[in-house]
Amino acid sequence: MGSLLIILGILLFISFVSFLFTGKEDQSILAEFPSRQVEAKNWASQFGAKLSEWFITKGFGIPSFIFSGLLFLSGVYITLNLKLSKLRKHWIWGTLIVIWLSIFLGFFTHKYDILGGVIGYEMNHFFQDYIGKIGTALLLAFGLIVYLAIRFNMTGDTFVNLFKSAKSDLKKDFGSEENTAAADDVVPIDNSLSEEAESIKSAFEIPLENLEPTISNHSKLEKEQPAPKAEPKKEIEVVIKDPEPEVEMQVEVAKEEKSETDNLADKLVEDFGQFDPTLELSNFQFPTLDLLKKYDNEGISIDQDELEENKNRIVETLNNYKIGITSISATIGPTVTLYEIVPEAGIRISKIKNLEDDIALSLSALGIRIIAPIPGKGTIGIEVPNKKATIVSMHSAIASKKFQSSKMQLPIALGKTISNETMVVDLAKMPHLLMAGATGQGKSVGLNAVLTSLLYKKHPAEVKFVLVDPKKVELTLFNKIERHYLAKLPDSEDAIITDNTKVINTLNSLCIEMDNRYELLKNAFCRNIAEYNKKFKERKLNPNDGHQFLPYIVLVVDEFADLIMTAGKEVETPIARLAQLARAIGIHLIIATQRPSVNVITGIIKANFPARIAFRVTSKIDSRTILDGAGADQLIGRGDMLYTQGNDLIRIQCAFVDTPEVERITEFIGSQKAYPDAYMLPEYVGEEGGTNLDIDIADRDKLFKEAAEIIVTAQQGSASLLQRKLKLGYNRAGRLIDQLEAAGIVGGFEGSKARQVLVTDLVALEQLLANESQ
Numbered sequence: 001m002g003s004l005l006i007i008l009g010i011l012l013f014i015s016f017v018s019f020l021f022t023g024k025e026d027q028s029i030l031a032e033f034p035s036r037q038v039e040a041k042n043w044a045s046q047f048g049a050k051l052s053e054w055f056i057t058k059g060f061g062i063p064s065f066i067f068s069g070l071l072f073l074s075g076v077y078i079t080l081n082l083k084l085s086k087l088r089k090h091w092i093w094g095t096l097i098v099i100w101l102s103i104f105l106g107f108f109t110h111k112y113d114i115l116g117g118v119i120g121y122e123m124n125h126f127f128q129d130y131i132g133k134i135g136t137a138l139l140l141a142f143g144l145i146v147y148l149a150i151r152f153n154m155t156g157d158t159f160v161n162l163f164k165s166a167k168s169d170l171k172k173d174f175g176s177e178e179n180t181a182a183a184d185d186v187v188p189i190d191n192s193l194s195e196e197a198e199s200i201k202s203a204f205e206i207p208l209e210n211l212e213p214t215i216s217n218h219s220k221l222e223k224e225q226p227a228p229k230a231e232p233k234k235e236i237e238v239v240i241k242d243p244e245p246e247v248e249m250q251v252e253v254a255k256e257e258k259s260e261t262d263n264l265a266d267k268l269v270e271d272f273g274q275f276d277p278t279l280e281l282s283n284f285q286f287p288t289l290d291l292l293k294k295y296d297n298e299g300i301s302i303d304q305d306e307l308e309e310n311k312n313r314i315v316e317t318l319n320n321y322k323i324g325i326t327s328i329s330a331t332i333g334p335t336v337t338l339y340e341i342v343p344e345a346g347i348r349i350s351k352i353k354n355l356e357d358d359i360a361l362s363l364s365a366l367g368i369r370i371i372a373p374i375p376g377k378g379t380i381g382i383e384v385p386n387k388k389a390t391i392v393s394m395h396s397a398i399a400s401k402k403f404q405s406s407k408m409q410l411p412i413a414l415g416k417t418i419s420n421e422t423m424v425v426d427l428a429k430m431p432h433l434l435m436a437g438a439t440g441q442g443k444s445v446g447l448n449a450v451l452t453s454l455l456y457k458k459h460p461a462e463v464k465f466v467l468v469d470p471k472k473v474e475l476t477l478f479n480k481i482e483r484h485y486l487a488k489l490p491d492s493e494d495a496i497i498t499d500n501t502k503v504i505n506t507l508n509s510l511c512i513e514m515d516n517r518y519e520l521l522k523n524a525f526c527r528n529i530a531e532y533n534k535k536f537k538e539r540k541l542n543p544n545d546g547h548q549f550l551p552y553i554v555l556v557v558d559e560f561a562d563l564i565m566t567a568g569k570e571v572e573t574p575i576a577r578l579a580q581l582a583r584a585i586g587i588h589l590i591i592a593t594q595r596p597s598v599n600v601i602t603g604i605i606k607a608n609f610p611a612r613i614a615f616r617v618t619s620k621i622d623s624r625t626i627l628d629g630a631g632a633d634q635l636i637g638r639g640d641m642l643y644t645q646g647n648d649l650i651r652i653q654c655a656f657v658d659t660p661e662v663e664r665i666t667e668f669i670g671s672q673k674a675y676p677d678a679y680m681l682p683e684y685v686g687e688e689g690g691t692n693l694d695i696d697i698a699d700r701d702k703l704f705k706e707a708a709e710i711i712v713t714a715q716q717g718s719a720s721l722l723q724r725k726l727k728l729g730y731n732r733a734g735r736l737i738d739q740l741e742a743a744g745i746v747g748g749f750e751g752s753k754a755r756q757v758l759v760t761d762l763v764a765l766e767q768l769l770a771n772e773s774q
């Protein structure tokens with residue numbers, strides 16, 4: 001279409017030009033136009049002669065040339081896919097110019113003539129008949145002024161400026177190419193404009209210069225002022241280009257801002273590379289997959305008969321209670337199959353939920369669990385145990401792509417969900433885990449699965465375990481990896497803590513470690529351990545300031561109930577503190593208990609352990625204590641578990657890792673080069689360590705001497721005596737007794753009995769105090 005219009009434009013132009021020379025000769029043949037015998041002189045033959053006759057003689061005269069230009073321009077616009085709204089403007093203005101010029105030229109002719117054409121001539125006469133020659137001339141002038149004002153924004157000022165400016169300058173301006181270009185910039189139809197300008201000049205005999213500067217001034221103005229509306233595109237381009245040099249400048253500023261430590265860190269990283277925490281054990285080999293056992297009855301086998309039978313029984317039982325269903329589907333998991341039903345409209349969900357026992361009876365199976373409704377789905381789930389449960393091996397869980405490609409900080413492969421997907425969770429995100437379940441339901445296996453997962457994924461430099469095992473036998477296998485993965489107190493022999501009284505020291509020591517780590521993080525302006533370690537690896541933290549790479553610490557407590565029973569509040573307080581605060585500094589707690597009663601899992605502990613695993617428990621109450629809801633009592637045992645991280649419950653078959661497998665893994669790791677010692681926790685000096693024996697003399701209570709005299713006189717070292725005699729509160733009396741013990745006046749704590757008084761009389765006391773002050 002574009003090219004057709006271009007060609008037509010050219011053809012029209014050629015015809016018109018030719019018409020100027022051959023028009024007269026062709027006059028005679030016009031009447032015989034369609035005949036082939038007739039030969040026209042026009043360069044475009046009969047077609048050209050006829051069209052030119054129409055346009056020029058019978059139409060608008062010479063200004064018809066503009067039409068050929070407009071046709072050509074239309075072709076260009078369409079070919080280049082330019083804005084058609086602009087083209088429309090050209091056509092409107094072009095046609096108006098043609099009409100104006102035609103009338104204008106017709107003004108000077110006295111007969112039909114090619115100058116203004118029939119239209120120009122006739123319109124002239126029409127106007128002259130009504131408003132006379134002068135009126136027509138003024139009307140034409142008015143037309144021109146309107147055109148200039150609208151098209152080029154010319155105002156009175158422009159004309160005043162125009163006359164003021166020097167003629168020579170103006171001439172020069174006009175002559176320069178620059179201005180022509182500027183004029184081009186402003187006026188879209190520049191060609192027609194220059195044509196117009198010329199014709200205007202000849203018509204009104206306005207000096208050419210007077211017009212030119214108007215345009216040139218105007219274009220200068222345009223350049224200095226904000227962009228004219230007609231050309232938003234060009235202006236936008238300029239705006240886009242401008243910021244480029246500024247960007248470069250910003251980059252330079254950023255370089256200047258770099259702090260000195262950063263530069264030093266960059267240099268260090270350049271010279272030595274990033275800090276590698278695994279460097280000391282760079283040859284450490286992660287345990288291989290073949291250390292884990294593969295089982296024969298792994299993988300899910302579909303028993304069609306069982307599925308059909310269960311389905312029929314469920315539908316039947318529901319029908320017996322007049323509950324119709326619209327659809328039923330089954331998902332087979334490793335230990336249970338989930339039947340999802342969609343009840344008919346108008347059936348109450350609670351009605352189905354109440355039929356749990358009836359369905360269990362009709363299926364004659366234990367561990368039926370009804371989930372009504374399944375969160376996020378519009379269905380009701382009935383979990384029915386498979387007759388033949390399959391084992392989920394640790395091998396399959398560790399080998400799964402999900403675990404192998406996980407980018408978690410502390411990934412744990414728990415087992416497989418009901419849809420047979422490997423469940424991988426991040427201990428660092430939990431941030432602490434509570435495990436509960438009756439004896440023999442798979443708790444110890446679960447703990448081993450957690451530890452094994454970490455051993456397969458984390459280098460000894462990245463994670464350390466603190467193991468508390470009151471049963472003494474469950475975690476002993478991990479003794480072999482003491483110097484690789486375990487953390488212990490400086491003075492303790494064994495890394496695995498089996499003595500409940502020692503647990504208190506370890507927990508308090510972990511609290512100190514926590515406080516120390518927070519201090520380090522504060523000094524390094526980091527919010528968590530991941531940020532801190534990243535900064536340390538980038539060598540932005542100076543080891544001379546006490547900074548060091550911080551491994552994650554995982555505290556595992558088996559049989560937490562036993563611990564609470566023997567140590568009570570003393571363990572609860574540090575555990576609660578760690579649970580509340582330790583997440584950011586990489587200390588994570590895993591607590592397992594057989595007896596999930598409320599006095600073991602107290603409110604404060606529960607509140608800080610949003611992630612929970614429940615193996616089978618014996619009562620609904622226990623299930624409620626762990627999961628805040630029923631469900632754990634309906635599990636089938638042997639690693640069947642419910643996992644929650646605060647919201648919905650997920651049924652998982654725990655990955656099974658047997659003792660020989662753990663033994664092989666620890667053997668494999670233990671046989672490799674290790675650190676010189678286990679990871680040292682900060683020293684904690686407990687009460688029996690004798691801190692209160694070192695109380696400074698200057699720090700003694702004002703009533704110290706008086707209290708000593710009372711005790712020696714009465715020969716009875718009790719705080720209540722001091723309370724009574726000196727009218728003190730218990731705390732102050734207790735502190736006084738501690739100070740008396742430190743001074744060697746009374747003996748150590750002896751339970752319910754009063755302390756022994758070591759000074760026999762007041763004279764001896766005087767002597768002792770006098771010796772002290774020397």
Ligand SMILES: Nc1ncnc2c1ncn2[C@@H]1O[C@H](COP(=O)(O)OP(=O)(O)OP(=O)(O)O)[C@@H](O)[C@H]1O
Pocket residue numbers: 391392437438439440441442443444445446594638639640653654655656657
């Ligand atoms: N995920 C599992 N898959 C298959 N069998 C399992 C699984 N977990 C546990 N079992 C079976 O259950 C038995 C008991 O498991 P486990 O020793 O872990 O119980 P427990 O809860 O730790 O008991 P306790 O509290 O008395 O120590 C295992 O010896 C094993 O045969």
